[in-house]
Amino acid sequence: EAGVAQSPRYKIIEKRQSVAFWCNPISGHATLYWYQQILGQGPKLLIQFQNNGVVDDSQLPKDRFSAERLKGVDSTLKIQPAKLEDSAVYLCASSSTTLGAYNEQFFGPGTRLTVL
Amino acid sequence: KQEVTQIPAALSVPEGENLVLNCSFTDSAIYNLQWFRQDPGKGLTSLLLIQSSQREQTSGRLNASLDKSSGRSTLYIAASQPGDSATYLCAPSGTGGFKTIFGAGTRLFVKA
Numbered sequence: 717e718a719g720v721a722q723s724p725r726y727k728i729i730e731k732r733q734s735v736a737f738w739c740n741p742i743s744g745h746a747t748l749y750w751y752q753q754i755l756g757q758g759p760k761l762l763i764q765f766q767n768n769g770v771v772d773d774s775q776l777p778k779d780r781f782s783a784e785r786l787k788g789v790d791s792t793l794k795i796q797p798a799k800l801e802d803s804a805v806y807l808c809a810s811s812s813t814t815l816g817a818y819n820e821q822f823f824g825p826g827t828r829l830t831v832l
Numbered sequence: 833k834q835e836v837t838q839i840p841a842a843l844s845v846p847e848g849e850n851l852v853l854n855c856s857f858t859d860s861a862i863y864n865l866q867w868f869r870q871d872p873g874k875g876l877t878s879l880l881l882i883q884s885s886q887r888e889q890t891s892g893r894l895n896a897s898l899d900k901s902s903g904r905s906t907l908y909i910a911a912s913q914p915g916d917s918a919t920y921l922c923a924p925s926g927t928g929g930f931k932t933i934f935g936a937g938t939r940l941f942v943k944a
Binding site: 749751756757758759760761764771772807809819820821822823824825826828 | 836864866868873874875876877878881921923931932933934935936937
C-alpha cells in the first residue's frame with residue numbers, strides 16, 4: 717500500500733514570494749491533515765479536511781495561508797506572501813474514519829521550507 | 833485549551849535498558865492518543881494508537897498505556913537498542929475545542 721506522498725521535498729524562497737505544497741493521501745482515506753513543524757517543536761495542526769470539507773482550520777493564518785482539497789483526494793497548501801517565520805517543515809497526514817471517529821494518522825515525508 | 837507535556841525532554845541510556853517516556857495532557861475529553869517516532873529530517877512514523885476505551889496497546893518491544901482520567905500516557909520501551917534513537921512524540925486527539933495536539937517530544941539516545 718502506497719503511503720502519503722508530498723512534493724516538493726525542499727523549497728527555498730525569498731520573503732514575500734508565494735509557495736505551494738502538494739499532498740496525495742493514502743487511497744481511501746477520507747481525512748487529510750496539514751501540520752507545520754518548527755525546528756525543535758512538535759507539529760501544529762493547520763487544517764483538517766473530511767473529504768473536501770474543512771473540519772478545523774482554527775490555527776491556519778488565513779491572511780496568508782490557504783488550502784484546498786478538490787474532489788476529496790489531493791490537497792494543496794499555499795502561502796502568499798511568505799514570511800521568515802514560515803520557515804518550517806510542512807507535514808501532510810491522512811487517516812480513515814470509522815463511525816465518525818478518526819483512526820490512526822499516517823504521515824508523509826514532509827516539505828522543508830526555507831524563507832530567506 | 834489542550835496542552836500536552838512530555839517528560840523528559842531528552843534521555844540518554846545505555847543499550848539494553850528498559851525505559852519509560854511520559855506524556856501528560858490537560859483535557860481528558862480525548863477519543864484516542866497516538867505515539868510517533870521521528871528520525872532527524874524525516875516524517876513521523878506511527879508506533880501505537882490507543883483508543884479512549886482502551887488501557888494499553890502493545891507492539892513488539894513497545895507498550896503504551898493510557899489513563900484518561902488522570903490525563904497521562906506512558907510509552908514503555910523494553911531492551912532498548914541504538915536503532916531506537918529518535919524523537920518520540922505523543923498526540924491526543926479529541927472533539928469539540930481541539931483536534932490533534934502534539935507534545936514537543938522526548939529525544940532519546942541509546943548508546944551502544
